[in-house]
Amino acid sequence: MQAKVGLILKSCCLLRFYVLMAALAWLLVEGGAVAVCARTKAGVRTVTIDAGHGGKDPGTLGPNSKEKDVTLAVALRLGEKIRAKHPEVKVIYTRDKDEFIPLDERSAIANVAKSDLFISIHCNSASATVAKGVETFVMGWHMAEDQFEVAKRENSVITFEQDYSQKYNHFDPNSPESYIIFSLMQNVFHDQSIEFATLVQQNFVKKNNRFDREVKQAGFLVLYKSSMPAVLIELGFLSNRKEESYLLSPKGQEETAEAIAQAFDTYAKRREVSLLEKVTSDSARADTASPAPAVGRRYLIQVASVNERIGSKHPLRREFPNLIELHEGKRYRYFTDRYGSYEEAKKNLQSVKEKYKDAFITSFED
Ligand SMILES: [Zn+2]
Structure with missing residues (x-):
């Protein structure tokens, strides 16, 4: 049990590191993307x-x-x-x-x-x-x-x-x-x-x-x-x-x-989600157009963002056996799974949204 928790935490730290690195890479390399990201903070301005x-x-x-x-x-x-x-x-x-x-x-x-x-x-x-x-x-x-x-x-x-x-x-x-x-x-x-x-x-x-x-x-x-x-x-x-x-x-x-x-x-929240999807979609298109990147981009579907860590018997864990947990500050974010392409994530998003209507796609560098 201890080892399992340790493993989860370790992979969470790694994931957090990846997300941070991805954010940094965006900031440093893709000036254009930064402007788009800033706009996602408020879908209704x-x-x-x-x-x-x-x-x-x-x-x-x-x-x-x-x-x-x-x-x-x-x-x-x-x-x-x-x-x-x-x-x-x-x-x-x-x-x-x-x-x-x-x-x-x-x-x-x-x-x-x-x-x-x-x-x-x-x-x-x-x-x-x-x-x-x-x-x-x-x-x-x-x-x-x-x-x-x-x-x-x-x-x-x-x-x-x-x-x-x-x-x-x-x-x-x-x-x-x-x-x-x-x-x-x-x-x-x-x-x-x-x-x-x-x-x-x-x-x-x-x-x-x-x-x-x-x-x-x-x-x-x-x-x-x-x-x-x-x-x-x-x-x-x-x-x-x-x-x-x-x-x-x-x-x-x-x-x-x-x-x-x-x-x-x-x-307003729904507008943020659709803007975020648009950003992800745009960057996915940019990836296809450019030569194959040295590292691959991974896509996640976020289903929940809560103040307390969910328990081991929580329905989310049963429903999504590959559930990914990310601990950031006071928030715990949960993702259904990771996908190799935006299209694949998008395909899965349809069914996830039937139950979790605010679910959305986000991405990070692997
Ligand atoms: Zn009137």
């Missing part, structure tokens, strides 16, 4: 948070509330949470006080900052006071009747702006014909927008027990002009007394911001 309405535009009105106040309170809390957990991420607000910001300026702020994600925050309203629940929109052209109602209301804020007709190419928020402009749009960020919107909805429903009005698509001017994954979240109905008091309460605002912040965590 900048996020723009847009508190809907403001200043002379109060947004929708509840019996005791104005939409512009609720959206600002939740937006600021969300930004604080992201800054606290992701100090490397730049958080930009379209407004951080009660002021009027034209719609096209909001997306321009996100575009100029080269944001990786745009989160627009709003509150819903309906003539039926029983209407309730949360819904998250992504840009889309096909709209059902109730989606059109939301888009109409949120887009109509442009009427607060001077020369809005000219500025927005005669867009009339109330005319369905106007919405045809959105059909011409090719949204390359559609999948990522849907992914983030889905995470937001899941958290609202699972963690906050909110009524699910699901992820929807509609034509919003504020999303239309954003060149990045973008969502518009309707936090709930201010026309519904119960939801209004929830959204006005510190508890409701805290839970709401937390649900979105956690969706951000997951989304």
